[in-house]
Structure formats: structure tokens, C-alpha cells
Amino acid sequence: MIQRAAEKFLAEWFRKGTRKPLVLRGARQVGKSTLVRQFAQKNGLVLNEVNLERHLRLDDIFKTTDVQNICRELEAITGKDIKAKESLVFLDEVQATPHALVALRYFFEEMPDIPVIAAGSLLEFTLADHAFSMPVGRIEYYHLHPISFSEFVNALDPALLRYLLELTPFSPPPSAAHQKLTQLQRQFFFVGGMPEAVAIYQKDKSLASVAEVHRSIIGTYQDDFAKYARRNDLLLLQKVLAFIPRSLGKKIKFSTIDRDHRSAKIKEAVDLLAKARVCHKVCHSHCNGLPLHAESNDSVYKLLFLDIGLVNHICGLDWIAISAMDEQQLVNEGGLAEQFVGQHLVDLSQGLEAPQLQYWLREGKTANAELDYVISRGNWIIPVEVKAGKSGSLKSLHQFMHLKKLNLAVRFDLNSPGWQEVTHTIVTADGNAEVNFSLISLPLYAVEQLPRIIDEQRHVARSGV
Numbered sequence: 001m002i003q004r005a006a007e008k009f010l011a012e013w014f015r016k017g018t019r020k021p022l023v024l025r026g027a028r029q030v031g032k033s034t035l036v037r038q039f040a041q042k043n044g045l046v047l048n049e050v051n052l053e054r055h056l057r058l059d060d061i062f063k064t065t066d067v068q069n070i071c072r073e074l075e076a077i078t079g080k081d082i083k084a085k086e087s088l089v090f091l092d093e094v095q096a097t098p099h100a101l102v103a104l105r106y107f108f109e110e111m112p113d114i115p116v117i118a119a120g121s122l123l124e125f126t127l128a129d130h131a132f133s134m135p136v137g138r139i140e141y142y143h144l145h146p147i148s149f150s151e152f153v154n155a156l157d158p159a160l161l162r163y164l165l166e167l168t169p170f171s172p173p174p175s176a177a178h179q180k181l182t183q184l185q186r187q188f189f190f191v192g193g194m195p196e197a198v199a200i201y202q203k204d205k206s207l208a209s210v211a212e213v214h215r216s217i218i219g220t221y222q223d224d225f226a227k228y229a230r231r232n233d234l235l236l237l238q239k240v241l242a243f244i245p246r247s248l249g250k251k252i253k254f255s256t257i258d259r260d261h262r263s264a265k266i267k268e269a270v271d272l273l274a275k276a277r278v279c280h281k282v283c284h285s286h287c288n289g290l291p292l293h294a295e296s297n298d299s300v301y302k303l304l305f306l307d308i309g310l311v312n313h314i315c316g317l318d319w320i321a322i323s324a325m326d327e328q329q330l331v332n333e334g335g336l337a338e339q340f341v342g343q344h345l346v347d348l349s350q351g352l353e354a355p356q357l358q359y360w361l362r363e364g365k366t367a368n369a370e371l372d373y374v375i376s377r378g379n380w381i382i383p384v385e386v387k388a389g390k391s392g393s394l395k396s397l398h399q400f401m402h403l404k405k406l407n408l409a410v411r412f413d414l415n416s417p418g419w420q421e422v423t424h425t426i427v428t429a430d431g432n433a434e435v436n437f438s439l440i441s442l443p444l445y446a447v448e449q450l451p452r453i454i455d456e457q458r459h460v461a462r463s464g465v
């Protein structure tokens with residue numbers, strides 16, 4: 001049983017006095033159903049689970065919005081009293097009966113004491129073909145992502161977890177712990193965070209079994225497209241699915257995806273996959289102020305895939321290839337490190353908001369400048385680079401820090417954590433200029449600790465210590 005951080009959120013949700021029905025969002029096979037079952041088991045709840053793909057006729061029942069009648073139908077299926085104390089109603093595969101989403105508001109308004117969780121994958125595929133809207137203000141969402149690296153560590157070597165949680169730029173972990181975490185990180189590059197892949201690796205360390213799980217998951221996604229996508233869009237969706245892992249870290253040009261389709265159709269396919277969480281858009285922002293997305297350019301973006309393990313499967317990279325990469329190759333080539341960092345940064349809100357991430361790009365006649373990611377924490381704007389090498393080689397970062405007049409930047413590589421005061425001379429249109437800023441260097445495996453580390457620095461700045 002793999003412990004998920006989302007279990008804490010479910011516990012807080014369940015105890016709320018004004019609890020709304022909860023919709024778990026996320027791509028297929030990120031562990032939504034397993035999360036609910038584990039939560040019910042650990043908390044001694046009676047789980048009333050209904051897989052709506054097996055009961056399609058319920059869509060007409062939900063359409064009536066008669067909650068009393070809906071409850072009777074659910075009780076007939078589960079054979080239990082769903083109103084009983086310490087019970088939990090779980091409507092799985094809710095995309096199969098879309099009117100269930102509308103009916104959730106009436107559970108909140110007429111039977112608020114019944115805790116209801118709905119979960120579904122690729123909801124946008126279904127909603128695109130229906131005229132109703134989601135019951136805003138009557139439900140709440142939790143966005144579930146693949147297993148994170150810290151959850152992976154906790155599953156495979158829990159004694160190492162405390163070194164992650166205590167890590168700061170001024171207190172690196174012992175070298176032995178750093179080496180173990182670096183090795184686990186490389187394993188995560190191959191295994192990824194899809195729960196079934198992690199579970200089988202935790203059980204028997206079989207790399208062949210992990211590869212088979214990846215193959216099965218990709219096959220499941222393609223089956224989903226066949227069920228929920230319009231027929232003439234199917235081949236294009238499959239082409240985009242295969243393209244994304246091979247374009248990590250690169251600005252998307254529709255002509256490189258498919259020359260036979262109009263840009264509008266390709267954009268539609270990309271948008272649908274992004275809404276379904278199979279990929280994530282990283283949009284360019286000018287980063288002049290907050291919120292960062294206010295200056296986002298939706299037509300200029302990079303794409304992240306759902307999971308790094310699936311990336312390597314689609315690209316044909318096996319464990320032999322990944323384990324043979326040296327540090328420079330692992331960080332600077334192929335976009336793997338950028339994917340690893342990015343798939344963790346999209347969840348900075350820890351499931352409470354839809355994934356959202358920006359980067360910065362300045363395209364010039366002679367030279368471009370680009371930062372891998374730019375995030376915000378409170379009123380701080382933080383540029384993030386994923387790059388091996390000396391601080392003097394971070395040309396785009398120097399340009400950004402000079403233009404935006406910022407004081408703190410972050411670099412991820414494979415070294416132990418550290419803090420550096422950077423002073424560098426850059427060439428500008430007005431001549432040479434000196435740029436000064438603080439640079440936090442963190443190992444890739446510490447990406448989830450970034451919000452905590454930045455908040456510690458914000459506290460220091462506020463207190464003047």
C-alpha cells in the first residue's frame with residue numbers, strides 16, 4: 001500500500017462542517033480510485049462504491065436530479081444504506097454518466113450530510129459533447145497527479161524521507177544519503193509515478209514488469225480516445241500523444257506535429273489532452289508582475305507529459321540507456337530533467353488548483369534567451385533553471401535577473417544543495433551592466449521542497465534576520 005499525500009486532504013475534507021461533494025480530477029490511472037479505497041479503509045468508513053461505466057442507465061436517473069430516487073437506486077446497487085453514519089459514497093468513472101456531475105449540487109443542497117466523492121478521467125471529452133455546465137460553488141475539486149518523488153522514496157526507502165524534509169541550501173544531507181537519493185531519483189526517471197508501476201517495482205524490483213505496465217497504460221489512453229473522441233480526431237490525438245515526449249523543453253510549432261492538419265485542429269487536440277491532464281501546457285509569460293498567468297501567451301508554450309516513466313517508454317529509453325547517462329547528459333540533454341522538475345512544479349498548489357506553469361522566452365534577431373520555468377510564491381517571482389554547469393554559464397538567467405530586477409533565483413542540477421551570491425557582467429543594448437543576485441542550487445530530487453525553502457527565505461527577508 002503506497003501512502004499518498006492526498007490522504008491528508010481527504011481527511012480534512014471529510015471532517016468539514018460544510019462539506020461539498022468532491023470531484024477528483026486527474027488522468028487515467030493516477031490512482032484516484034485506489035486513493036478513495038485506501039482512505040475509507042484506513043478511517044474505518046463503509047465504502048459505497050458504484051462504477052458508473054457498469055451502470056450507464058443511471059444517467060437517466062441522475063438527469064431527474066431527484067436525490068431521494070437517486071439514493072434508492074444507489075442503495076439497490078450497493079446493498080447498503082448510503083445515509084448511514086461513517087459511510088462514504090464513491091461514484092467512479094463519472095464521465096460515463098455525465099448527468100451525475102449536475103446531480104452533485106443537489107446532494108449538497110438537499111442531503112449535505114452524505115459525503116460524496118466522484119472521480120473520472122478525461123471528463124472534458126464527455127463535457128465537450130454536452131450542453132450543461134459544472135455546478136460551480138456546489139462542488140469542490142482535487143487534482144490528483146502521479147506519485148511524486150517523495151512518495152516514491154517513502155514507498156521504497158522510507159528512512160531517507162527525513163533527509164528530504166529537512167534539506168535546505170545551508171544544510172545538505174550526508175553524502176551517503178545524497179548518493180542514495182540521487183540513485184533513487186534515477187530509478188524514478190525510469191519507473192515514473194504511475195501507481196501501478198511504482199507498486200510493482202516496490203514489490204519485486206522488476207524493470208521488465210514496469211515496462212509492461214507502461215505499455216498497458218499507453219494502450220489504455222489510446223482506448224479512451226477511441227471511446228470519447230470524435231472519430232476523425234482519433235488519429236491526430238494519437239499522433240500528438242506520441243509527439244509530446246519527443247519535444248520536451250521545446251517551443252511547440254504545430255507544423256512539426258503534423259503538416260496534414262490545420263493548426264486549429266492540432267491546437268484543439270493539444271488543448272483536449274491538456275484539459276485531460278495527459279499533458280501540461282507551460283505558457284510563456286512576460287513575468288513583469290503577479291499573477292504570472294495574467295501575462296501568459298497561450299499561443300507560445302512548451303508541453304510536459306503526464307509522467308516521466310511514460311515519456312521514456314514512448315521514446316524507447318530503457319533502464320540500460322538511463323543508467324548509462326552521465327550527469328551532463330541526464331540534466332542538459334533530452335528534456336528528462338526538465339520533465340522531472342516540471343511534473344512536480346505543476347502541483348505547487350498540492351492538488352487544490354488546476355495545473356498551471358509558466359516559462360520565459362525572449363526571441364531576438366541574433367540570440368534568444370529562455371528560462372525553463374518561472375514560479376511565484378506570495379509576492380515573490382522566482383526563475384527556475386534546470387541546468388548542469390557553473391553559474392557563469394547561465395546567460396538567460398543573468399539577462400532575466402537584470403531585466404526584472406529580482407534578487408533570488410533557483411537552479412536544479414545533480415549536486416548537493418548550496419547558496420551562492422552571483423556577480424556577473426552582461427552585455428546590454430546600453431553597454432555592459434553588472435547583475436547581482438542570490439542563487440539557490442538544489443539537487444533535482446529536492447524539487448518538492450522548493451516552496452518550503454522559498455518561504456523560509458521570505459520569512460528571513462520579512463524579519464530582517
